[in-house]
Amino acid sequence: MYRKEIWISILKFLGILKISIRIHEQYEIFISLSDEGTFFVRVEGYPLRFGMVFILAPFEIHRCFCNGNKKYDRYVVHFSEEYLKLLSTPNTDIITLFNSAPIVQQLENDTLFEIMARLTALDKSIETGFGGDCQKKLELLNFLLMIARITNASTFINSPAIKMESR
Numbered sequence: 001m002y003r004k005e006i007w008i009s010i011l012k013f014l015g016i017l018k019i020s021i022r023i024h025e026q027y028e029i030f031i032s033l034s035d036e037g038t039f040f041v042r043v044e045g046y047p048l049r050f051g052m053v054f055i056l057a058p059f060e061i062h063r064c065f066c067n068g069n070k071k072y073d074r075y076v077v078h079f080s081e082e083y084l085k086l087l088s089t090p091n092t093d094i095i096t097l098f099n100s101a102p103i104v105q106q107l108e109n110d111t112l113f114e115i116m117a118r119l120t121a122l123d124k125s126i127e128t129g130f131g132g133d134c135q136k137k138l139e140l141l142n143f144l145l146m147i148a149r150i151t152n153a154s155t156f157i158n159s160p161a162i163k164m165e166s167r
Contacts, residue, residue: 021063026078027098028062029147030054031115033073037066041102048072051112055103055151062102075119079140087141087148094148105154115150118143 030039032048039046039054041062046052048064056062058081066072081095088094107115122139125132 021061023059023061024056024078025058026080027058027084027101028054028056028060029075029077029079030056030062031075031077031112031119033075033116036072037064039064041104046104049106051107051109053103053105053107053147055098055101055147057099057101060102075116077119077143079144083137083140083144087145092148094144097148097152103151105151107150111150115143115146118146 030053032039032052033050034048035050037048039048039052039062041054041056041060045065046054054062084095084098118139122136122143125136125139
Protein backbone atom coordinates (compact mmCIF):
# COMPACT_ATOMS: atom_id res chain seq x y z
CA MET A 1 0.00 0.00 0.00
CA TYR A 2 1.30 3.44 -0.95
CA ARG A 3 1.66 5.94 1.90
CA LYS A 4 2.19 9.64 1.21
CA GLU A 5 5.16 11.13 3.00
CA ILE A 6 4.60 13.94 5.42
CA TRP A 7 6.91 16.62 4.12
CA ILE A 8 8.25 19.92 5.46
CA SER A 9 10.82 22.47 4.38
CA ILE A 10 11.72 25.58 6.36
CA LEU A 11 13.91 28.12 4.65
CA LYS A 12 15.18 31.44 5.91
CA PHE A 13 16.52 33.59 3.12
CA LEU A 14 18.50 36.74 2.97
CA GLY A 15 19.17 37.19 -0.65
CA ILE A 16 18.36 38.66 -3.98
CA LEU A 17 14.90 38.11 -5.38
CA LYS A 18 14.66 36.06 -8.52
CA ILE A 19 11.74 36.98 -10.70
CA SER A 20 10.99 33.48 -11.93
CA ILE A 21 7.46 32.15 -11.52
CA ARG A 22 7.14 29.61 -8.71
CA ILE A 23 4.73 26.72 -8.24
CA HIS A 24 4.86 23.91 -5.65
CA GLU A 25 3.05 20.67 -4.87
CA GLN A 26 2.93 21.70 -1.21
CA TYR A 27 1.31 24.47 0.78
CA GLU A 28 3.51 27.52 1.33
CA ILE A 29 3.62 30.10 4.09
CA PHE A 30 5.73 33.10 3.06
CA ILE A 31 6.62 35.61 5.79
CA SER A 32 8.25 38.87 4.74
CA LEU A 33 10.87 40.29 7.07
CA SER A 34 11.60 43.28 4.83
CA ASP A 35 9.83 46.20 3.18
CA GLU A 36 11.38 45.53 -0.23
CA GLY A 37 9.69 44.09 -3.28
CA THR A 38 6.34 42.97 -4.57
CA PHE A 39 4.82 39.52 -4.11
CA PHE A 40 2.61 38.37 -6.97
CA VAL A 41 -0.07 35.70 -6.51
CA ARG A 42 -1.67 34.77 -9.81
CA VAL A 43 -1.90 38.23 -11.42
CA GLU A 44 -2.31 40.26 -8.21
CA GLY A 45 0.66 42.14 -6.76
CA TYR A 46 1.14 43.04 -3.09
CA PRO A 47 3.89 45.39 -1.87
CA LEU A 48 5.97 43.47 0.66
CA ARG A 49 5.94 44.83 4.19
CA PHE A 50 7.66 43.58 7.33
CA GLY A 51 5.27 41.08 8.93
CA MET A 52 3.20 40.35 5.83
CA VAL A 53 2.16 36.70 5.55
CA PHE A 54 1.02 34.86 2.43
CA ILE A 55 -0.60 31.44 2.65
CA LEU A 56 -0.65 29.61 -0.66
CA ALA A 57 -2.39 26.37 -1.58
CA PRO A 58 -0.60 23.73 -3.67
CA PHE A 59 -0.01 24.66 -7.31
CA GLU A 60 -0.65 28.38 -6.68
CA ILE A 61 1.34 30.43 -9.18
CA HIS A 62 3.41 33.13 -7.47
CA ARG A 63 6.61 35.12 -7.73
CA CYS A 64 8.55 37.92 -6.06
CA PHE A 65 10.05 40.94 -7.68
CA CYS A 66 12.39 43.51 -6.19
CA ASN A 67 13.62 46.57 -8.10
CA GLY A 68 17.35 46.59 -8.58
CA ASN A 69 17.74 43.04 -7.25
CA LYS A 70 17.93 44.29 -3.67
CA LYS A 71 18.39 41.79 -0.86
CA TYR A 72 15.48 41.05 1.42
CA ASP A 73 14.79 38.74 4.34
CA ARG A 74 11.97 36.21 4.56
CA TYR A 75 10.88 32.84 5.91
CA VAL A 76 9.33 30.29 3.59
CA VAL A 77 7.68 27.14 4.95
CA HIS A 78 6.53 24.33 2.64
CA PHE A 79 4.51 21.42 3.98
CA SER A 80 2.27 18.65 2.72
CA GLU A 81 -1.48 18.45 3.20
CA GLU A 82 -0.89 15.49 5.51
CA TYR A 83 0.01 17.89 8.33
CA LEU A 84 -3.29 19.73 7.90
CA LYS A 85 -5.13 16.40 8.00
CA LEU A 86 -3.44 15.62 11.32
CA LEU A 87 -4.68 18.92 12.77
CA SER A 88 -8.19 19.08 11.31
CA THR A 89 -11.20 17.95 13.31
CA PRO A 90 -14.94 18.36 12.77
CA ASN A 91 -14.82 21.50 14.95
CA THR A 92 -11.56 22.88 13.58
CA ASP A 93 -11.45 22.47 9.82
CA ILE A 94 -7.94 23.68 9.10
CA ILE A 95 -7.84 22.11 5.63
CA THR A 96 -10.77 24.26 4.45
CA LEU A 97 -9.20 27.34 6.05
CA PHE A 98 -5.89 26.81 4.23
CA ASN A 99 -7.67 25.89 1.00
CA SER A 100 -9.33 29.31 1.00
CA ALA A 101 -5.88 30.55 -0.05
CA PRO A 102 -4.41 32.71 -1.27
CA ILE A 103 -4.57 34.43 2.09
CA VAL A 104 -2.67 37.66 2.65
CA GLN A 105 -2.45 39.28 6.07
CA GLN A 106 -0.36 41.82 7.92
CA LEU A 107 0.78 40.73 11.38
CA GLU A 108 1.34 42.94 14.39
CA ASN A 109 4.94 42.95 15.64
CA ASP A 110 4.20 40.95 18.83
CA THR A 111 2.48 38.21 16.83
CA LEU A 112 5.23 38.18 14.22
CA PHE A 113 7.95 37.82 16.86
CA GLU A 114 6.07 34.92 18.46
CA ILE A 115 5.78 33.21 15.05
CA MET A 116 9.47 33.81 14.37
CA ALA A 117 10.37 32.28 17.75
CA ARG A 118 8.35 29.17 16.86
CA LEU A 119 9.99 28.98 13.44
CA THR A 120 13.44 29.30 14.97
CA ALA A 121 12.65 26.53 17.47
CA LEU A 122 11.24 24.38 14.67
CA ASP A 123 14.24 25.00 12.45
CA LYS A 124 16.65 24.12 15.27
CA SER A 125 14.77 21.08 16.57
CA ILE A 126 16.83 17.95 16.13
CA GLU A 127 15.40 14.85 14.48
CA THR A 128 18.03 12.49 15.87
CA GLY A 129 17.54 10.15 18.78
CA PHE A 130 14.43 8.43 19.94
CA GLY A 131 11.40 10.71 19.55
CA GLY A 132 13.30 13.47 17.74
CA ASP A 133 11.23 13.08 14.59
CA CYS A 134 8.02 13.14 16.66
CA GLN A 135 9.16 16.33 18.41
CA LYS A 136 9.83 18.03 15.06
CA LYS A 137 6.34 17.09 13.80
CA LEU A 138 4.76 18.40 17.01
CA GLU A 139 6.64 21.70 16.65
CA LEU A 140 5.34 22.04 13.08
CA LEU A 141 1.79 21.21 14.12
CA ASN A 142 1.97 23.86 16.86
CA PHE A 143 3.25 26.40 14.33
CA LEU A 144 0.49 25.56 11.82
CA LEU A 145 -2.16 25.74 14.53
CA MET A 146 -0.88 29.17 15.57
CA ILE A 147 -1.03 30.39 11.95
CA ALA A 148 -4.54 28.90 11.56
CA ARG A 149 -5.80 30.65 14.71
CA ILE A 150 -4.36 33.98 13.61
CA THR A 151 -5.78 33.54 10.12
CA ASN A 152 -9.21 32.51 11.39
CA ALA A 153 -9.40 35.61 13.62
CA SER A 154 -7.90 38.07 11.12
CA THR A 155 -9.07 40.30 8.36
CA PHE A 156 -7.36 39.50 5.10
CA ILE A 157 -5.82 41.99 2.72
CA ASN A 158 -8.12 41.42 -0.22
CA SER A 159 -7.17 44.26 -2.49
CA PRO A 160 -3.77 44.06 -4.11
CA ALA A 161 -2.03 47.27 -5.03
CA ILE A 162 -0.67 46.12 -8.37
CA LYS A 163 -1.94 43.99 -11.23
CA MET A 164 0.39 42.26 -13.65
CA GLU A 165 0.24 43.55 -17.17
CA SER A 166 -1.14 41.17 -19.75
CA ARG A 167 1.21 40.47 -22.60
